[in-house]
Structures are given as C-alpha cells and as structure tokens.
Amino acid sequence: MKILVLSLTKKLTKADKTEYLNKFDVLKTTDNTVEVVEGFNNSYLLERKLIKAAKEDFDLILVSSPLKGKKAETVFRSKFAFIIPNGEHKIQKTPKAKKKSRRKKGEEIETITYNRKKTHVFPIDCGDATAYAFSYIKTKVVYVNSDADKEALAKLPEKVFETFEANSETYPDGYSLQEKSVRVLTFFERHFPIKSDPKGEKIRKSVMLTAMCAFVIAAYLFVQNIYLIPMHNNAIISDIQTVFYEGQDGNNSENSNTITKKNWKKLKKINKDIVGWVKINNTKIDYPVLWCKSDNAQEQYYLWRNYKREYYQGGTTSIFMDWRSKQGMDSKNVILHGHHMEDGSMFADLLKYGAYSGNMKFYKKSPVVKISTPKGGTQTYKIFSIFKSNVDESLGSYFDFYCGKFKNDSQFLNYVYNLRIRSLINCPVNVNEKDQILSLVTCSYEFGNGNNFRTIVVARKCRKGESEEVDTSQATLNKKAVWPQCYYSRFGGSRPTVSTFRNEYKKGNVPWYDGTYKGKGSEQLPTSYTAPTQPKETKAAKSSSSSKTRSETKSKSKTKSQVSKAETKYYTVKVFGSNTKKPLLKKKVKSGTEIKLPKITNYSKNGYNYTFKKWKVKISGKKKPKYLKTSAKKYKITANVKIRAVFQKKKIAQPKPTSKPSSSSSKSQTPTAAPTESPKEDD
Numbered sequence: 001m002k003i004l005v006l007s008l009t010k011k012l013t014k015a016d017k018t019e020y021l022n023k024f025d026v027l028k029t030t031d032n033t034v035e036v037v038e039g040f041n042n043s044y045l046l047e048r049k050l051i052k053a054a055k056e057d058f059d060l061i062l063v064s065s066p067l068k069g070k071k072a073e074t075v076f077r078s079k080f081a082f083i084i085p086n087g088e089h090k091i092q093k094t095p096k097a098k099k100k101s102r103r104k105k106g107e108e109i110e111t112i113t114y115n116r117k118k119t120h121v122f123p124i125d126c127g128d129a130t131a132y133a134f135s136y137i138k139t140k141v142v143y144v145n146s147d148a149d150k151e152a153l154a155k156l157p158e159k160v161f162e163t164f165e166a167n168s169e170t171y172p173d174g175y176s177l178q179e180k181s182v183r184v185l186t187f188f189e190r191h192f193p194i195k196s197d198p199k200g201e202k203i204r205k206s207v208m209l210t211a212m213c214a215f216v217i218a219a220y221l222f223v224q225n226i227y228l229i230p231m232h233n234n235a236i237i238s239d240i241q242t243v244f245y246e247g248q249d250g251n252n253s254e255n256s257n258t259i260t261k262k263n264w265k266k267l268k269k270i271n272k273d274i275v276g277w278v279k280i281n282n283t284k285i286d287y288p289v290l291w292c293k294s295d296n297a298q299e300q301y302y303l304w305r306n307y308k309r310e311y312y313q314g315g316t317t318s319i320f321m322d323w324r325s326k327q328g329m330d331s332k333n334v335i336l337h338g339h340h341m342e343d344g345s346m347f348a349d350l351l352k353y354g355a356y357s358g359n360m361k362f363y364k365k366s367p368v369v370k371i372s373t374p375k376g377g378t379q380t381y382k383i384f385s386i387f388k389s390n391v392d393e394s395l396g397s398y399f400d401f402y403c404g405k406f407k408n409d410s411q412f413l414n415y416v417y418n419l420r421i422r423s424l425i426n427c428p429v430n431v432n433e434k435d436q437i438l439s440l441v442t443c444s445y446e447f448g449n450g451n452n453f454r455t456i457v458v459a460r461k462c463r464k465g466e467s468e469e470v471d472t473s474q475a476t477l478n479k480k481a482v483w484p485q486c487y488y489s490r491f492g493g494s495r496p497t498v499s500t501f502r503n504e505y506k507k508g509n510v511p512w513y514d515g516t517y518k519g520k521g522s523e524q525l526p527t528s529y530t531a532p533t534q535p536k537e538t539k540a541a542k543s544s545s546s547s548k549t550r551s552e553t554k555s556k557s558k559t560k561s562q563v564s565k566a567e568t569k570y571y572t573v574k575v576f577g578s579n580t581k582k583p584l585l586k587k588k589v590k591s592g593t594e595i596k597l598p599k600i601t602n603y604s605k606n607g608y609n610y611t612f613k614k615w616k617v618k619i620s621g622k623k624k625p626k627y628l629k630t631s632a633k634k635y636k637i638t639a640n641v642k643i644r645a646v647f648q649k650k651k652i653a654q655p656k657p658t659s660k661p662s663s664s665s666s667k668s669q670t671p672t673a674a675p676t677e678s679p680k681e682d683d
Contacts, residue, residue, distance in 0.1 A: 001032045001157060004058040006049055007289045008041040008065035026154040027062075041065060047083045054137040060157055061139060066146040076132050076143050087136040092117050095181040103189070107198060110184040119174040122163045127152030134159045135174030140164065177328050200626055219272070230343035232414035233317040237345070240288055243267060244277060264374040271307050276317055276329050277372040278336060278440075282365045283349035287319045289336060289371075295323035295627050297640060298620040303337075317346065320442075324404035329373050331404050332412065333437050340443040340450060347442035350455050352388045355446055358424035367470040369438060369459045380468040384429035384512070387422035388444060389484060392452030396485025398527070399437065401456060408521030409433035410502065411512070415525055417501035419458050420512060422482045428474035429460065432515025436461040447486045573638050576644040578603065578610065594634045601643045610647040618642040 005024050027034045039049050042503050046063070053061050065075065103109075124131040129148040134141055142160050144153070164174060182537070183196075192204040192209065243266050267274045267288065276289035294299035302320035305311050321328065322335035338347030352362045369381040390398045399418055406412040416431050431437075440457045443450030462468050480496070488495050500523050504510050575585035577600055583599050600612045615628035620640035628635065635643065 002059045003032055003034045004053050004061045005036040006039045008039055026150045043079055045654040054139040061141045063143045072130050072145045089135055090347055097184045098185045101185045103104045103186055111181045113181045115177040116180045118178045120171045124159050198654045201639055237317050252486050270609045279370040280366050284345050285349055289319050291321040291328050324402050333404050337441050350442050350457050363425055364472040367472050380462040382429045383459040384427045385419040385423040385458040386425055387456055389454050403526050412525045414446050414501040423478055424481050426476045426478045430512050430514040431460050439514040572640050574642045589637045593638050599650045607652050609650045613646045616644045616646050
C-alpha cells in the first residue's frame with residue numbers, strides 16, 4: 001500500500017515536532033511504503049498537495065495536524081469545507097444546459113435531470129481520537145489529529161479500507177447519488193430575471209446585473225476622465241495656441257508683441273471674451289484668458305465651459321477672470337481662475353510652487369508670469385506671494401483674498417501685507433501702492449477637498465524701466481507663514497495673531513515696501529477684517545492714557561462696531577410672487593436670520609384661477625431647488641437665495657348664457673391682480 005502522510009506541523013517547537021513525526025513510523029511495514037511530507041496549515045495549499053498526490057496514484061492520503069485546544073470535528077470542517085466540494089466538481093461536471101436558438105413564444109423551458117455525486121464523510125474510531133475518511137478525486141483521504149496514539153494509528157489504514165468496502169453498496173467509491181435538474185436556458189434567460197426563476201435566483205441575477213452596470217459605468221468614466229477628456233482638451237488648446245503663436249518668433253520679444261497684436265484679431269473672431277493670454281515657463285500654463293462681463297456671485301459662465309463655449313461638468317480648458325475684477329485686465333487685482341485638472345493641465349502646475357512648504361527649486365525656475373493683452377502686448381509679472389487658503393468656514397475662519405478693487409492705498413497695502421505674511425516663500429520682490437497685481441487661483445487638496453481649499457500665486461506687474469529678472473538667490477523659505485486654522489489643528493502649534501500694514505510699517509517690519517506711505521484712509525479690507533495687534537505701551541504712553549478725552553472713547557466704540565459688522569456675513573434675499581420681474585421682497589439679511597415670508601393670496605387672471613401651492617427656494621450655487629410647504633411662514637437665511645411662489649393653474653368654468661341676459665351679466669369680470677405691494681425692508 002502506497003501511503004502519503006501530509007503533516008501540518010509548521011508552528012510546533014523542534015522537540016514536539018520530532019516526537020510528533022516519529023508517530024508515523026508505525027505505518028511503515030513490509031506491505032506499506034510511507035512518504036511523509038510537511039505542508040502549510042492553509043486550506044488552499046493543502047488542496048494543491050491533495051491534487052498532486054491524487055495524480056501520483058497514492059492508495060491513501062493521511063492528513064494530520066495538532067488540535068491546539070479545538071475539537072477534532074471543528075478543525076476538520078474548517079480545513080475541508082471548500083476542499084470536498086471542489087473535489088466533487090473535478091470528478092463530475094454539470095451537463096451543458098445552453099439553448100443557442102431563440103425560444104419561441106409559448107415554448108416551455110426544458111430541464112435536464114442527472115445524478116450528482118455527493119461526497120460522504122465516514123467517522124472512524126482511532127483510540128482516544130476520531131478520524132474522518134472520504135474520497136477525493138477517486139483517492140481515499142483520512143484526517144486524524146495529533147491525539148491519536150501509535151497503536152490506533154497503525155490500524156487506521158486497514159480500518160479506512162474496511163469502512164469503504166462495508167459501505168460500497170450505499171456509497172460506491174465513497175459517494176452518494178443526489179438527483180438534480182438543470183434548466184436549458186438561452187443567453188438572455190441565464191443572465192436576466194424571468195418569471196419562472198425562483199426568488200433567490202431573481203435576486204442573484206439582479207445583483208449581478210447591477211454590479212455589471214456599475215462596472216461598465218465606472219470603466220467608462222475612468223477612460224473618459226483619464227484619456228478622452230485630456231485628449232479633447234489638448235486638441236482644443238493646441239488649436240488656439242496655433243492661432244496665437246502663428247508666425248511668432250519667441251526669441252525676439254519686440255517681434256513677439258507685434259505679431260501677437262495681429263493675431264488678436266483672429267482670437268477675437270473665435271471668441272470676443274478672450275481678453276488676454278497667460279504663460280508661465282516650465283509649466284503647461286499657456287492659455288487664453290476669458291472674461292464674461294455678465295458674471296456675478298451666482299454664476300460664472302466659463303467655470304464649466306471652454307473658449308469654444310462647449311459645456312462639460314468634468315472640467316474644461318478655460319482660464320477665466322473672477323467677477324470681482326470689474327475692470328478686466330486693467331483691474332487693480334486681476335484674479336484668474338483655472339481648474340486643477342488630473343492630467344496636469346490648466347492651473348494644476350501652480351501646486352509645484354509648494355504644498356505644506358515652499359518649493360524653492362521650482363520657484364527659482366519660474367519666478368515670473370507672462371501676461372499678453374491686445375493693448376499692452378506682453379507684460380511680466382513678478383511673483384511675490386505663494387499661499388494656501390480655505391474658502392469654507394468648516395476649516396476655520398479664513399482670509400478672503402477675492403478683492404478686485406480697493407477704496408484707498410491703505411486698504412490695498414494692508415491686503416498686500418496679508419498676502420506676504422501667508423506666503424510660503426519670502427520672495428525678493430518689492431510692492432507699493434502704485435502697483436497692479438495678478439492672482440492665479442486653483443483648487444488644492446492639502447486640507448479637505450477641492451471645493452473648500454485653494455492654492456494662490458500672486459504677482460505684481462513689472463514697472464517701467466525695471467528689469468524683468470528676479471534675483472531668486474535672495475529668496476528664502478518663510479517658516480512663520482500664517483496658515484488657516486486647519487493647519488494648526490493637524491500639525492499642532494497656535495496660529496499667530498495677524499497685525500496690519502500700518503502697525504508693522506511704524507515698527508519698520510515691511511522691508512518689501514518701497515513707496516511713500518501717507519497713512520490715510522481705513523485699512524479695513526473690502527470683504528474681511530483682521531484685528532490689528534497694538535504695540536506694547538511704554539511708561540510715557542501709560543501716563544498719557546489716563547488723560548483720554550471723550551472723543552477718543554467714542555472713536556474706539558466705532559471701530560469695535562466696524563469690526564463686528566465686518567465679521568458678520570450678509571446675504572441677499574429676493575422673494576417673488578406672481579410677477580417674475582419685480583420681487584415682493586428684496587433685502588440684505590444677516591447669516592442665520594429667519595425672515596418672514598409675505599402672505600400670498602389666490603388670484604384670477606385671463607379666465608384662470610391661480611391657487612398658491614408652495615414656495616420654491618433657489619440657493620446660489622446649487623442646481624436642485626428645494627420646496628417649502630404652503631404653511632411655511634419663516635425661512636432661515638444661510639446663503640444668497642431666491643424664493644418664488646408656485647401657483648396651481650385652473651380654468652374658470654364659464655356660466656351658460658340665459659335667454660334674457662341681464663345688463664349686469666353681460667359685463668366682463670375684471671380679474672383681481674396678484675399682490676404686487678412689496679413689504680417694507682427692515683432697517
């Protein structure tokens with residue numbers, strides 16, 4: 001008898017392992033040849049060993065492993081729960097049940113009945129232990145644990161064969177026969193739910209179809225975003241670049257400007273909204289700048305459109321101007337937006353200037369931005385600030401950098417001061433109140449997602465007679481850069497108190513300023529306010545503070561009220577009735593305030609009754625409107641919002657004419673108009 005012993009003893013100590021393996025010497029007799037092989041205590045690897053042994057024509061395969069405190073039956077089931085069914089499929093395949101031709105209407109589904117072989121497990125007494133024998137690919141297999149003694153182990157092969165012979169009539173070759181039936185189905189019937197399917201089969205097919213559809217959609221979106229969209233965008237950009245650079249000699253800046261002026265006519269024919277061209281060396285940034293003059297806070301036309309006005313939600317090849325830059329390319333602060341595309345196009349390369357700290361190598365390669373316009377030719381802008389900012393209060397209070405114009409020089413210089421203290425790099429570029437600046441903005445992912453975090457690169461226009469070169473050797477990393485609060489929440493530390501330009505100028509802490517500061521006007525920024533840090537009082541200042549006048553105390557109270565107003569957000573609310581042009585209510589409201597909705601009465605007009613049904617609420621920046629109940633009397637304001645009354649229209653039943661119409665009935669009824677009086681705005 002040819003016996004193979006698979007010993008699963010990898011985790012035993014060396015002494016216990018030797019003692020355990022010596023047990024199998026009792027199987028070696030003149031009639032038996034025994035081969036002992038060590039295997040991994042893993043069901044998949046054990047099955048591989050059994051398949052190999054079955055091919056080598058062993059008469060008996062004995063599998064043994066330590067129990068480790070578990071019951072023999074539990075260990076056996078865990079190891080062979082998948083091995084035994086797999087062995088059944090290897091000796092008998094399911095009959096083919098595929099119908100190639102299409103099923104005719106009313107034709108019944110044919111069934112194939114066959115006897116399925118089912119493995120039977122025989123428990124065998126082995127002294128103090130229990131062994132389990134079964135047939136695997138026509139080879140007898142017995143599992144016994146380490147508790148079996150040598151005498152019982154020696155008799156185990158004989159007992160296995162006796163058990164199989166005794167049950168040969170009931171379980172031939174260790175298998176029982178189980179009657180099963182298979183339906184002959186077409187391709188559609190095999191994969192799609194049909195009426196004759198049992199409930200479990202319908203669920204299985206539905207789940208498989210849903211998973212397949214999800215896979216196909218995911219694959220399509222993957223291919224579209226990774227390959228198709230970038231290819232389409234690159235082709236579109238290549239076309240416009242060909243027009244812009246046609247006949248241009250890049251080595252001659254003067255010739256470049258004159259050729260660009262000629263090519264502007266061709267660009268304007270393509271799209272009148274093209275107002276400039278932005279380029280940064282060593283990046284992919286080389287694109288036209290678009291400006292839609294009708295843009296506002298609720299809608300920016302080129303956010304999801306390219307210069308051909310093609311719409312696509314997944315991102316487009318457009319660099320467009322922010323609506324706050326009211327004077328276009330002549331604005332004091334020209335704010336340009338660009339998507340952070342996955343293929344590295346648009347403004348994605350702005351992140352090369354730094355993530356959590358500045359990238360000095362890249363900054364030294366590309367310290368300037370080139371801007372071309374129809375009137376001014378090509379101008380150089382020197383980068384002086386590279387910073388990160390949140391645009392959502394969920395990441396903490398934020399510095400609102402969207403300032404396109406300024407009331408006075410003090411306001412502008414305070415804005416520049418806020419940009420520089422946040423910069424990741426101390427750029428060796430001076431700035432004064434006469435300079436024009438350029439802000440390049442894109443989505444960033446250091447904190448949160450692209451919806452609430454930004455990377456901003458700010459540069460100022462090169463002055464007349466000034467060298468276009470930047471001495472980047474003087475640049476240093478700003479280790480004290482001011483970040484949003486989310487940075488300190490993650491990495492620790494406390495956010496430094498932000499001062500103002502005026503305070504720091506008096507202390508001599510603004511070496512980058514080279515103008516003649518007069519100190520007139522308010523420093524308060526248009527959209528945000530940073531509380532100034534006051535210098536420490538000297539002894540002389542303390543003595544003089546006791547003799548303050550009433551006028552000084554009044555001015556202090558005014559500044560406090562200004563601070564509180566600046567920190568409070570106001571939103572515009574418009575409520576419309578039946579008239580679509582003039583709102584019933586239009587006012588600015590503090591964030592979180594509940595407004596009273598005006599009473600809307602039913603009205604009749606042009607032979608129809610209009611019954612008030614519900615309120616339609618359209619929030620800025622959201623596509624899907626939400627609806628309020630008819631009984632709603634208040635609405636909480638958290639964003640710019642348009643509220644419109646929705647009416648149900650019903651035709652008025654006309655009375656039948658009588659034989660003698662009265663003079664009063666012949667008169668036409670004048671419909672009552674919808675309410676048009678606007679409620680007075682709250683102060």
